[in-house]
Amino acid sequence: MKYFLILLLAVTLSNAKIIQRFVAPTNCSACHQEQVKDWMTSLHAKSHTDKNELYHEAVKIVARDLRQPYENVLVKCGDCHNPRLEVAESELDENYMLAKAFVLETTQSEHIDKALTAKHIQNGISCYVCHNVNSIKEKHNDQDVGFNVLEWIPNDTIVGPFTDPNNRAGFHKSEIRDYFVTGNDLCLACHQGQATENKLSVYDTGKELESTNDTRRCVDCHMGSLKQEIIAPNMKPNLAQKRTIRSHLFAGIRNDSKELKEYVNLGIKVIGSTKANIEIENLATHNLPSGFSGRSVVLNLKFLKGTTELSSNKIGFEKVYRNKIGSRTLSYAADRLVSDSTLKPLEKREISIDIPAGTTSIKADLLYYVLAPEVKGSMQIKNDAFTKPYTMKSMTFNLN
Numbered sequence: 096m097k098y099f100l101i102l103l104l105a106v107t108l109s110n111a112k113i114i115q116r117f118v119a120p121t122n123c124s125a126c127h128q129e130q131v132k133d134w135m136t137s138l139h140a141k142s143h144t145d146k147n148e149l150y151h152e153a154v155k156i157v158a159r160d161l162r163q164p165y166e167n168v169l170v171k172c173g174d175c176h177n178p179r180l181e182v183a184e185s186e187l188d189e190n191y192m193l194a195k196a197f198v199l200e201t202t203q204s205e206h207i208d209k210a211l212t213a214k215h216i217q218n219g220i221s222c223y224v225c226h227n228v229n230s231i232k233e234k235h236n237d238q239d240v241g242f243n244v245l246e247w248i249p250n251d252t253i254v255g256p257f258t259d260p261n262n263r264a265g266f267h268k269s270e271i272r273d274y275f276v277t278g279n280d281l282c283l284a285c286h287q288g289q290a291t292e293n294k295l296s297v298y299d300t301g302k303e304l305e306s307t308n309d310t311r312r313c314v315d316c317h318m319g320s321l322k323q324e325i326i327a328p329n330m331k332p333n334l335a336q337k338r339t340i341r342s343h344l345f346a347g348i349r350n351d352s353k354e355l356k357e358y359v360n361l362g363i364k365v366i367g368s369t370k371a372n373i374e375i376e377n378l379a380t381h382n383l384p385s386g387f388s389g390r391s392v393v394l395n396l397k398f399l400k401g402t403t404e405l406s407s408n409k410i411g412f413e414k415v416y417r418n419k420i421g422s423r424t425l426s427y428a429a430d431r432l433v434s435d436s437t438l439k440p441l442e443k444r445e446i447s448i449d450i451p452a453g454t455t456s457i458k459a460d461l462l463y464y465v466l467a468p469e470v471k472g473s474m475q476i477k478n479d480a481f482t483k484p485y486t487m488k489s490m491t492f493n494l495n
């Protein structure tokens with residue numbers, strides 16, 4: 096009986112209705128070309144394993160370290176990376192694992208494998224994720240994330256920041272939801288909380304922001320600046336009104352966002368001839384770096400006499416996680432967090448450095464690694480977009 100109940104629950108969970116014409120972002124392009132174009136540049140469009148090599152490798156590493164089948168880990172991670180996966184964790188039970196182990200095709204394994212390879216989920220966190228959220232459940236703990244707290248709209252209504260009583264859109268009905276207008280609940284459904292049962296596997300951006308009492312919202316910094324526009328001006332133009340809108344950039348450092356680069360300050364205060372203080376300030380209202388545990392920011396200092404390099408120095412801003420055997424790893428498979436030198440929200444830090452005798456200038460490069468080289472280890476990642484450093488700031492300080 097208990098088994099039956101669990102199955103029933105799993106089936107209702109996974110049967111959240113998907114409106115087929117809302118699935119492909121290209122279906123929205125005719126009227127919302129700009130939103131689709133901007134969204135395409137974001138990581139939200141790449142949250143599926145087929146589009147993101149780093150994510151694919153990370154799922155593999157976690158499966159290996161936790162000794163779980165790849166599919167089970169994929170569904171767990173999918174809570175946020177693919178919240179419209181039509182399969183619940185509880186469905187990947189012993190029977191499924193046995194079927195996989197013996198390469199048997201059962202009705203259950205067929206259903207699960209079909210859901211895991213469904214074409215629509217390859218669009219990642221696309222329009223039909225955010226704009227089909229009917230309500231966001233209250234979180235009771237750090238494992239209430241993504242799929243578990245998002246309730247989907249049961250019909251062909253699209254939700255957003257406005258009301259459209261005249262149904263200008265036609266293609267969809269529209270309704271307003273307050274999480275598009277105030278607060279950060281929509282973003283934090285996935286940007287705050289644990290990836291696995293492991294407490295260390297937390298994405299903490301929401302709590303970091305909360306600690307500042309700053310009222311700026313995620314969208315204020317990550318969706319560009321406000322602009323006035325008519326949405327889909329060709330539809331019933333006589334009923335159209337100008338709206339205050341943002342851009343669907345969801346930009347990070349990788350997008351070479353000029354705006355985001357303004358949120359870190361770098362300076363130097365020389366004290367005598369052999370000492371200086373490096374001043375670094377994080378103007379973002381969350382840690383630098385925040386979110387995914389593999390990131391690191393590195394300040395590379397080169398001490399020059401004329402054009403000759405006398406010596407160099409490296410200062411890292413990152414969280415260091417180790418597994419049971421002491422190797423550097425991602426938070427999901429970690430046994431402990433051994434150090435945290437990330438810059439806290441709005442923190443201004445002074446770091447004392449020694450200057451070699453004869454130095455005439457210091458070249459300072461602040462680099463951002465999507466995946467720290469020390470964490471990459473044995474991960475097979477070919478696309479250098481994940482491994483090359485991105486320059487946040489590059490400055491030269493002349494000492495005389």
Ligand code: HEC
Pocket residue numbers: 120123127130131132134139220221222223224225226255256275276314318326339340341342343
């Ligand atoms: C990660 C969540 C998220 C995703 C994914 C997303 N949107 Fe949005 N969308 C928002 C938010 C938040 C707003 C409100 C922005 C604001 O404050 O002005 C919005 C607003 C809109 C609006 C109203 C006009 C505007 O630009 O503000 C349209 C139209 C829209 N989105 C279309 C789309 C389309 C089409 C896609 C798919 C390509 C998409 N959205 C994907 C979060 C999302």
Ligand code: HEC
Pocket residue numbers: 116117118119120122123124125126127222223226253254255256257258259263264265266267269270271325326327330336338
């Ligand atoms: C035939 C044109 C058309 C198509 C196709 C279309 N929309 Fe819209 N959409 C509109 C119009 C018109 C509005 C109303 C704008 C307004 O009220 O200012 C709108 C409004 C919206 C809004 C704001 C709704 C609100 O209540 O705030 C969102 C979000 C949105 N559309 C998303 C989408 C998504 C996602 C798709 C693809 C699945 C899509 N639209 C397809 C024409 C269209």
Ligand code: HEC
Pocket residue numbers: 138139141142143147150175176178220224225241281282283284285286313314317318345346347348349
């Ligand atoms: C359904 C879960 C979900 C929601 C809702 C969501 N995100 Fe995300 N977001 C993710 C995931 C997962 C990634 C990483 C995707 C990947 O791995 O490729 C991401 C990536 C990002 C990035 C890129 C970070 C980088 O390193 O470049 C930004 C910025 C971002 N999200 C901002 C937002 C904002 C702002 C909102 C609210 C309007 C939001 N997200 C809503 C899950 C979500």
Ligand code: HEC
Pocket residue numbers: 279282283286300301304311312313314315316317347348355356358359378379380381382383384385386387390
């Ligand atoms: C005051 C501006 C500001 C606000 C508000 C803000 N961010 Fe950021 N965010 C940044 C900047 C700047 C970066 C790039 C540098 C960095 O990592 O701090 C960034 C980077 C990120 C990244 C990439 C991870 C990383 O460390 O590079 C994610 C994910 C992200 N933000 C999500 C969010 C979410 C979710 C919210 C709301 C809870 C939010 N941000 C609020 C400025 C902001």
Ligand code: HEC
Pocket residue numbers: 138147149150151153154157168171172173174175176240241284285286287288289290291298347385386387427465
């Ligand atoms: C609580 C929701 C959530 C869960 C569950 C989750 N993630 Fe994420 N993941 C995110 C968000 C949000 C980001 C973007 C944060 C950032 O850019 O720093 C992200 C980013 C990542 C990235 C970086 C991708 C890139 O292109 O930089 C990897 C890799 C990743 N996650 C792996 C995993 C793995 C593996 C699991 C399962 C063990 C998992 N995630 C589970 C929310 C989640």
